[in-house]
Amino acid sequence: MWRGTMECPILSRRGDMARPHRPKEAEDSAPRPPSEAHETSGGDHPGERLAAIVNSLDVIIWEFDATELSTTYVSPQIEQMLGYTVDEVYEEPNLWKELLHPDDRERVVDTCLEHTRHGRSHQLEYRMLEAGGEVRWVRDIATYVPCDGEPDRLRCVFIDITERKEAVLRLEENRERLAVAQRIAHVGDWQWDLETDEIEWSDECYRIFGLAPQSMELTYDKFLSLLPEESVPEIEATAVRLLESGDRHAMNQYFVLPTGEPRILHAEIEVMRDEDGTPYKVRGTVQDVTELRRVEALHRRLGRILEHSSTEVLVFDAESLQITRANQASRHNLEYSADELEELSILDVLPSSPRRRFEQRLCEVREEGRDVVRFDTSAKRSDGSKYPVSVQLLYSGLDLEPVFVAIIEDTSTREEVDRLKDAFLGLVSHELRTPLTPLDGLLEVMKREIDADEQPRLRRMVELAHSNTHRLLEVVNNLLDLRRLTSEEGIELERRPCDLREAIDDSIAENQALFFGRSLSYALGLPEEPLCTRVDRRRIVQVLTNLISNAAKFSKPGGRVEINLVRDEGQAEIQVRDYGEGIAEEFQPYVFDKFTQAHTPMERSYQGTGLGLALSRKLVEMHDGDISFETALGEGTTFFVRLPLT
Known part of the structure; x- marks a missing residue:
């Protein structure tokens, strides 16, 4: 760079060296150096050599009026670096300011003016805009040049640092991301310089x-002072052993925070050695694994609890249904070893469930988001014998290999109690049915014989007695049917071809009085063509009558019940929907249990025995069908009955 206090040589727009103006007399009388004498005789002018050197540099030489920061000279490299020609810069002396990035402009201009006011040189890094709008990072090395008799100059060298700056920014971004990752994972890195x-x-x-x-x-030493005193000897011994002969080491360390909170730390350590094997640096990571160890401990405790639980627990793969784990109770009850069970499918030990229905239950808990699915079936021992069980299915998709968990309860004792209860109910029901049947018929005759106009009070009393007797007889009949269904006695079905449209019509007719009494309407959706299957028509009408009756009872007065019949992949599906209060989530698993009813204001208006749905499920399953429901609180419930078509 040119420096001076009296003279200010500058570059001309041609790129050669322009001399400061002197009076002619001084120029004539001043002695000429040999170089100038050579120049006048036709040799290379020093300004031309300097211009050639400047033009060969991969930088921009840019000179400004120090007061206005307007361009007085720019080198041709501006076209290569920023995409502007020299002429374009001279036509717009303030172009440099316009090319500053908007976010940097005020800072850079203020800094330049501040330095020039005090006659100081400076260096800055900032962004400039190319002709195409791309951003370039430059280092501006500015030299303040005072000039005698002319405005002072600010002579700048612009170096393109875009690649270096972008690399630095990427490095800073990566460091920030690493810091964030370490903070989230509770992992820190460290290094120990053995020389310092x-x-x-x-x-x-x-x-x-x-x-x-x-x-x-x-x-x-300061690091050791942070550790519990009792752990320092072990740490020091480990350090000595590593420095003498080790390369890598992993260890866990108990630590107490300044707040008194205990933590467990895991460290990975690596020793760096020179070519002679002398250690010069130790580096590694430390991770707070307290929560991980707590989870692992909880997992071990839960594993021991499940292993020694009296309830059978089987874990099986969500895709292959292969058993992957069996606790002690399941091994004992099923009479298999752990290795033998892990070679079986869950369907090998729960064979009483048709695969299609079992897969549907898996779908309910896996894809429909239900927490648990409960059902009764039979489990099969290694010798082929079976015993009754109640199964709860859960799904766990958190592992790399999603699994189902089957919690199996042996219900043999419970079923024996149920058998005794059913026997007692059967005996009582028979004893009740014997007098009720003729009494019901007698009251029916009396109701017809009594003139309502002549004896209205007696007629109402007889109607009330007949209604209650008929209801009690219906309960007794349901009890007897359910007893036969759950006992070895069973019910013999009289299967015949049946158009399900006619069975639905009969069921609606059975409920006409209930619809009329509650001002209910119904919407019927039946196919135009017959939809036939081989069933016991009386029993299917019994099922549908019960479902439609429930829908009517749990509908609001003036509401509507929808009954639809559709064909679905080789099956007939009957849908009965109400728009009542819906079934509470906590009651849903027990909907088909005997003697259970939801406790709602609507239910209290129509007390029942809680046998209808239990009986309906048994009858549908006897027909190789399936019954299920969907419900939403405040929106109502839909029951589905699926029967195979002939």
Whole structure:
């Protein structure tokens, strides 16, 4: 760079060296150096050589009026770096300011003017815009040049640092991302310089030890002072052993935070050695694994609880249905070893469930989001014998290999109690049915014989007695049917071809009085063509009558019940929908159990025995069909009956 206080040589727009103006007399009388004498005789002018050197540099030489920061000279490299020609710059002397990035412009201009006011040179890094709008990072090395008799100059060298700056920014971004990752994972990195005894910690290392990031300078002794006294000897022995002969080491360390909170830390350590094998640096990571160890301990405790639970627990793969784990109770009850069970499918030990229905239950808990699906079936022992069980299915999709968990309860004792109860109910029902049947018929005759106009009060009393007797007889009949269905006696079905449209019509007719009494309407959706299957028509009408009756009872007065019949992949599906209050989630698993009813205001208006749905499910399953429901609180419930078509 040219420096001076009296003279100010500058570059001309041609790129050669322009001399400062002198009076002619001074020029004539001044002695000429040999170089100038040579120049006048036709040799290379020093300004031309200088211009050639400047033009060969991969930088921009840009000169400004120090007061206005307007261009007085720019080198041709501007076209290569920023995409502007020299002429374009001279036509717009203030172009440099316009090319500054908007976010940098005010800062850069103010800084330049501040330095020039005090006659100081300076260096800046900032962004400029190319002719095409792309951003370039430049380093501006500016030299303040005072000139005698002319405005002072600011002569700048612009170096393109875009690639370096972008690399630095990427490095800073990566460091920030690493810091974020360390903070989230509670992992810090560190290194120990053995020559200087200085230890460098990342910010997360400080946080793990309960300290503010970079709050203290660390040496080996200071680090040991942070640890519990009882653990220091072990740490020192490990360090000596590693430095003498080791390369890598992993260890867990108990630590107490300054707040008194205990933590468990896991460290990975690596020793760096030179070509002679002498250690010169130790580096590694430290991770707070307290929560992980707590989860692992909880997992082990739960595993022991499940292993020794009296309830059978089977874990099986969500795709292959292969058993992957069986607890002690399941091994004992099923009479298999652990290895033998892990070679079986869940369907090998729960064979009483048709595969299609079992897969549907898996779908309910896996894809429909139900927490648990409950059902009764039979489990098969290794010798082929079976025993009754109640199964709860759960799904766990958190592992790399999603699994189902089957919690199996042996219900043999419960079923024996149920058998005795059913026997007692059967006996009582028979004893009740014997007098009720003729009494019901007698009251029916009396109701017809009594003139309502002549004896209205007696007629109402007889109607009330007949209604209650008929209801009691219906309950007794249901009890007897359910007893036969759950006992070895069974019910013999009289299967005949049946158009399900006619069975639905009969069921609606049975409920006409209930529809009329509650001002209900119904919407009927039946196919135009017959939809036939081989069933016991009386029993299917019994099922549908019960479903339609429930829908009517749980509908609001003036409401509507929808009954639809559709064909679905080789099956007939009957849908009965109400728009009542819906079924509460906690009651849904028990809908088809005997003697159960939801406790709602609507239900209290129509007390029942809780046998209807239990009986309906048994009858549908006897027809190789299936019954299920969908419900939403405040929106109502839909029951589905699916029967195979002939």
